[in-house]
Amino acid sequence: MHYAELAKARAELTGPGGAFEIEVAEVMGHHIRTYKNALPSVRELWLMTRQFADRPYLVYGNERISYAQAHEAVDAVAAWLAAQGVVAGDRVAVAMRNYPEWMLIYWACVSSGIAVVGMNAWWMTEEMAYALADSAPKILFLDAERLARVNDRPAMAEGIMLVTVRVDSAVVPAGAAQVTPWSEVVARGGSMPDVMVDPDADACIFYTSGTTGNPKGAQLTHRGCISNLFSMMYAGASSALATQRATGVEPPAAPAIPVTLIATPLFHVTANNCGAYVTTAAGGTLVLTYRWDAGEALRLIAREKVTSMSGVPVMARELISHPEFETTDTSSLVSLGGGGAQVPPDLVLKIERQVATARPGTGYGMTETCGIITSIGGDFFVDRPDSCGPAMPCLEAKCVDDDGDTVPLGQVGELWVKGSAVIKGYINRPEATAASITDGWLHTGDIARMDGDGFIYIVDRKKDMVLRGGENVYCAEVEATVYRLEGIAECCVFGVPDERLGEEVGVAVVLKPGVSLSEAELTAHCAGLMAKYKVPRYVWFMDEALPRNASGKFLKRELRDRLSPEVAAA
Template sequence: MSLVEKIDGINAQLLGPGAPFEIVEKSINGHVYNIYKNAPLTLSQVIENARRTDEQNFLVYQQQRISFQSFFKRVDSLASWMHQHGIKKGDRVAIAMRNRPEWVIAFSAIALIGAVPAPLNSFGMTKELCDALSDIEAKLLICDGARYSRVHQSSAWSGVSLVLNDTSLDLTGVSKTHDLDKALHFPALELKQPKLEDTDPALILFTSGATSKAKAVISSHIAVCQALFNIDYISAISAMTSPEAIARILEKQLVPTLLTAVPLFHVSGLHAQLLTALRAGSRLVFTHKWEAKEALKIIKKEQVTQFNGAPSMVMQLLREPEFNTPEIMKTFGGLGFGGSGLPNSLVDNALSILNQHMVGIGFGMTETNGVGAACSGTLFSLEPKSSGLKSPIIDIRICSTDGVSLKTNEIGEVCMRGISLMDGYIGKSSSNTDTFKDGWLHSGDIGYLDDKGFLFIVDRIKDVIIRAGENISAAEVESCLLEHSGVDEAAVFGIADDETGEAVVAVVHPLENMSINENDLIAHTTACLAKYKVPTKIHISQTRLPRNPAGKLLRSELKKSIYS
């Protein structure tokens, strides 16, 4: 029996009537969606269902170690403080701080009382933070000292702030400002579960904002909860198709421990790491900032079993000689990366070094709550260049430029429709119209579906370079450059050219202690790419290439810095 036939058989066990992930239809506002029958109904229920009173370690950050019991005690205290200060169901509460236990406590307390958590980009400066607070009309801001200082450099925010004063600010007598530490020890009240509808607003996240101002994405409870349950489905089908790898993980008898470096304000950090760990009773270890060598120290010290990160993080980790050693591998069980157009070298290295482990990938968007396609283990090995198997609760169609649905293996724009999609962008009617067409979300990604249901992402529409009438994928050229032994990072974009319309330009950052030159790189790309895809110009940058907090290359920013 082929693996594809096994997938069909396993799906019958997982998705059929009476099965753990039984699929049923639900009608909302005249649209019929496939949903998981057994998924939780609200985000408040997700938090409450995860409640534990034992002393098993849950959160680790630097010297902080917080047990499940201590965590929920603080969640209840903060929820009670907010209730006493008038925060109620549906109120929007912003969070602005780095990854740390207090972030998790704040999010959980907000969700528990039926308010709407709105994590802000903690890397944002004054204008971005204040614009976000204004866009969402926040009732309360929960932040750390650094973010508090940034917000209050402007008079734009005049609302109530609850501050983790980790930078020794003098807040004596400051109006509308309260001490988060005191709120975390507020006497807990017996609060009733909020009465919520599954279509009520549950969560606000901001898009990555790689090329423009980030947009506020609002999603319902059913969208978020279905997305979380979809992660459980991915784990189940990946485990059932990879029994040997799962057996090796179980033999180690370790507490599942995730190393988290991806920002929690990003959908991959929030859904696939924080909320998944909370629901599963796993342990979560936060990095202070991303450094591959420091990450290895944490993996050894904390016996980390899983790391999911941006492709750039994974590449750096795999390049460290100490990663593939018995001391790391004795606890390490799985590696995951998200995104699209992954460099071939990254996929090859991951499968080579971790051929006995659960290596996986996922593709989704903030606007879909991370749902799209995913796979791990044997499924990933079957189609390592794909972005995974299509989710059972999402419809995917590939469209031509004029909106016509294309056939299997034909390349076009990836469009999605399903229960996990956002309600829309807050205050952005034109963006909603541009993104949603006849109920389909147009992703801006170019790709195709094969006959087995695997999704392949080729590029972003805006990253396609048209040279003398030929379409060139920036991701393909970047992947070729990254296969050069001296290249650490690569970005490719088009610039206006009088003869060809657009010329292909690359910027590369060399590996530490490596010397590379433009002629060598052009010769390298000439050997592996069609002539029209070879860059006209390759710039060597001695500084790291700019990325947003989600790890995505800021090609437009890089282009402006060189060709302003």
């Protein structure tokens, strides 16, 4: 394999005069690696796409929106926000499915210096109420399903102006400061406000589940989001350059106008920062879906000539396993893989063998790094399918022991990263910020090792978390919800291996004497308080106390090994 060529390509691209030249800058008290040629803010990224006016930008069902139409709508939204007194530094929340309006609102806000609060569309009423109180947005854009949540608890919208998107008619919460339909917002027209956006201002607030029961609002800065865009472009450029020099064969040219199928929610960095940013910067087309369906995805790939798909690994597996895969024209695909979870080695090889025109690829990252930490694809991924690739140039990476000391090369430790892509912190959570970031170094919570070529291998998770289909489910949050049921003596939540989703949520429960509870009652209770993906799939009612170690902590690994899904409560 051509790892020497990769090292040379990386040095050339990131060295003096290189397209991805790295420099060290002092940012918020820390000396960090950053891209010298990076755009100063996300505003500049969006404004530069005016040159693509005649190209199709957003496709949703039978709707097609060109870049010219998108800019007209974005300008109108930005002008409307300014007229409402929303200024740089304020927050605007978006709570909806992946409708075209999501992206239009996003660009209007970030181009005006307003932070977008990405509300998880899976959230139930209580979770949504918490995030609104935590982030305190001035405006909330929401669809019919999220409006129903607000109507369940009108107090959550008190003092917040609402804009309804794709809502024909609905009961309007009495406590809302004002309710405006989307049609009125865009009908007014207007111009984008002329503002200067601080590179270290918040571009968006994306929530990540918290180990103490409440989600944490991660502050993704303009510098961080642009750094991730440059990392995404660099990853493809370095791999292609190394492969070409090693083989003497010109790699297939990247599509002149990329077409990306966005299959995961836009309130996650996988779809937004990695999928939408890169495609938008190239003047490409984003194909949005109402929900994930492998058959519909295949039809869209054929119809729209999709070149890549932004999704989690299970989606790629379901795509190539679908009965219609062999008879569908997928010849436009050049890349297939996933982010948000590790791609199993067997899937890497299946993509390589079964998709004639596409190469496997993935990026490992976090909300807290505005996107990818590492990237790997093509020949390198096929050769090392258990690796997630080397760290991006704007990030330093090291594996450390429990004392924060770097472990020798090849040994495992918690992966820490530092650089321009790392978030500013968590809103209203100084303790959580301090616990997660030490002198600029982000604690990823993943146990990893690094080889001599700089390739990183994720081997375990230090965090008490279940990774279900790309969604983080923190065990403490689910346990806290289960304990709200009367009659629970103790419970322990852990991940159960699942071929399709990677992991499912399982819970072992001990009831108080004389209490009777069914699995259906427990799951219905959870479903009423939290997003569906967090609700336990497997429930075991135990006749004896759960195993603990000397310090009183549950032995989750022992439970995972002991309890079989086949004998969970029916």
